[in-house]
Amino acid sequence: MYTISNRLKIFSITLIVLGALGWGYSYVNSHKSLEEVKEILADESSHGGSHESVDHEVESVSNNHGDLSHDANEDKHAEHVMHQIHNRPYAALYVAAFFFMMISLGVLAFYAIQYASQAGWSPVLYRVMEAITYYLLPGALIVLAIAVIGDKHIFIWMDPEVVAHDELIQGKSSWLNKPWFIIRALIFIGGWCLYRYFSRKFSLAQDNNSGNKYFKLNFRISAVFLVFFIYTESMMSWDWIMSVDPHWFSTLFGWYLFASMIVSGITVIALITIYLKSKGLLDFVNDSHLHDLAKFMFGFSVFWTYLWFSQFMLIWYANIPEEVTYYVTRIEHYTIPFFGMIVMNFIFPFLVLINSDYKRLPWFIVMAGVVILIGHYVDIFVMIMPATVVDRWFFGLPEISALALFSGLFMLIVFYSLSKAPLLAKGNPYIKESENFHY
Amino acid sequence: MGSSKFVHAIYNDDDVLLSAVKMVKDEKFHIEEIYTPFPVHGLDKAMGLEPTRIAIASFIYGCIGFTVSILMMNYIMIEDWPMDIGGKPSFSYIENMPSFVPIMFELTVFFAAHLMVITFYLRSRMWPFKNAENPDKRTTDDHFLMEIDPSSKLKDLEKILKESGAVEIKIIEKESH
Numbered sequence: 001m002y003t004i005s006n007r008l009k010i011f012s013i014t015l016i017v018l019g020a021l022g023w024g025y026s027y028v029n030s031h032k033s034l035e036e037v038k039e040i041l042a043d044e045s046s047h048g049g050s051h052e053s054v055d056h057e058v059e060s061v062s063n064n065h066g067d068l069s070h071d072a073n074e075d076k077h078a079e080h081v082m083h084q085i086h087n088r089p090y091a092a093l094y095v096a097a098f099f100f101m102m103i104s105l106g107v108l109a110f111y112a113i114q115y116a117s118q119a120g121w122s123p124v125l126y127r128v129m130e131a132i133t134y135y136l137l138p139g140a141l142i143v144l145a146i147a148v149i150g151d152k153h154i155f156i157w158m159d160p161e162v163v164a165h166d167e168l169i170q171g172k173s174s175w176l177n178k179p180w181f182i183i184r185a186l187i188f189i190g191g192w193c194l195y196r197y198f199s200r201k202f203s204l205a206q207d208n209n210s211g212n213k214y215f216k217l218n219f220r221i222s223a224v225f226l227v228f229f230i231y232t233e234s235m236m237s238w239d240w241i242m243s244v245d246p247h248w249f250s251t252l253f254g255w256y257l258f259a260s261m262i263v264s265g266i267t268v269i270a271l272i273t274i275y276l277k278s279k280g281l282l283d284f285v286n287d288s289h290l291h292d293l294a295k296f297m298f299g300f301s302v303f304w305t306y307l308w309f310s311q312f313m314l315i316w317y318a319n320i321p322e323e324v325t326y327y328v329t330r331i332e333h334y335t336i337p338f339f340g341m342i343v344m345n346f347i348f349p350f351l352v353l354i355n356s357d358y359k360r361l362p363w364f365i366v367m368a369g370v371v372i373l374i375g376h377y378v379d380i381f382v383m384i385m386p387a388t389v390v391d392r393w394f395f396g397l398p399e400i401s402a403l404a405l406f407s408g409l410f411m412l413i414v415f416y417s418l419s420k421a422p423l424l425a426k427g428n429p430y431i432k433e434s435e436n437f438h439y
Numbered sequence: 440m441g442s443s444k445f446v447h448a449i450y451n452d453d454d455v456l457l458s459a460v461k462m463v464k465d466e467k468f469h470i471e472e473i474y475t476p477f478p479v480h481g482l483d484k485a486m487g488l489e490p491t492r493i494a495i496a497s498f499i500y501g502c503i504g505f506t507v508s509i510l511m512m513n514y515i516m517i518e519d520w521p522m523d524i525g526g527k528p529s530f531s532y533i534e535n536m537p538s539f540v541p542i543m544f545e546l547t548v549f550f551a552a553h554l555m556v557i558t559f560y561l562r563s564r565m566w567p568f569k570n571a572e573n574p575d576k577r578t579t580d581d582h583f584l585m586e587i588d589p590s591s592k593l594k595d596l597e598k599i600l601k602e603s604g605a606v607e608i609k610i611i612e613k614e615s616h
Binding site for chain 2: 355
């Protein structure tokens, strides 16, 4: 049995409090008036540091058919920038909330795959996975709450004024409207969490069951869940991420996000397993289990790259204006995070984890895992930020405090759940095979 | 040197073979070679063989394939006959790089896989028109054969082999080399 230590509790609560304070400060600070924004812009152009604002002026001139005075243009631009400054705390909060929710959801899918395939190697890790998925319900509800409260600050199609002047969004409004968005989200979250609730219940019940009754039940609901999951995950990715750029669409976006999700999920399983093992609580987990987790980290990192590149190359090659703007914005304004994430999500884990022996060294897995997690945070960052703050981004106080807030919450909830049940799912019919697993 | 004696012990189960290998190793006999109809999991560790270096070779072959693909595409699509790729007539390798990535990937895999198989065959001393080395045809079907150097303790070895579950024990003379 694991008991949550006071140090961990204090540490995560401190993270939550500091994060909340930092975010609150940057939220209050973001309420700039139009006059203040103009001052900022004047300041920036006098320093000659911002080529971006020049670009924007050119853009807004052409948008206004050139029949407005220069002053009106400047006003328009300043208003634009003011909105971006207002959006930033919302977007920062949303990115961090989504990132931790995604880890939990990825683990839930991985867990269901283990049951549905009746895997023999992994039952020793089931309690760790169950604990991580405990975060799903609060995490997903928080994401939904931020989406609903953030409203037009994150999702431009939630702004009736924008929709009134945008035929493309009008055409999509039977899907992209707020009530239907909320209902859909509740169906997704309800389905996932129902599976998680029963699966955990059966897993605990199987501990003291002499037959395999609950294991079989778990097998069945896992198979059903996986079908439900792959549809809802796809739709969730359109709703929660892709619709921030409502003109743009990509048909493999659901898979692409799934790759991010599952690789971050498996990485967190590995990190928590290594942490608990270092405390001497998971003696039944051996090198071969870690080796397999690291293989999955390696494999899904390559899978992520494959999907990322497939999406990128088709759009780059076809060069259709409404599609390619997505990447133009990202490559122009987000050069470092955009290309940096390929290094962190592909090149680094590929080179570090390619060697079989290194996949068995905990510190190697931790090193690769931390980089993978940062990389996938950046991935989500680059999905959301360009649509909300465009070039007014920075990894500063709002982003760091949102990250601290949700990492604290995630740790608190996950380790609380870990302390609620024995760490070995001893009733699982494959537990002996799993304990003796070796490569 | 002349000829030397070897003992051939034949088994019909891979688990029995594995435990026999451990017994023979415990008694400090030298196992020359084991012939099996299929790869036996854990046999290399039990025999105390060195870990394979084929992974390193494979990595190097992959790097060669990667380089070849870059040079090849640069020559074909940029230098020799400049192509307008995807309506972007930049004629620069780096700007057209995304369209070459599938080829880089394929050639990396192609080189790594094929050269690795060829290396493996050569390292296992298998090439065309080579006579089979296995001393007993049944090792290609359902029997396992262990070849042991008895040194001077032939009687001891025979006793151990019988205990270990060998279905057949033969002593053969072989030209030493």
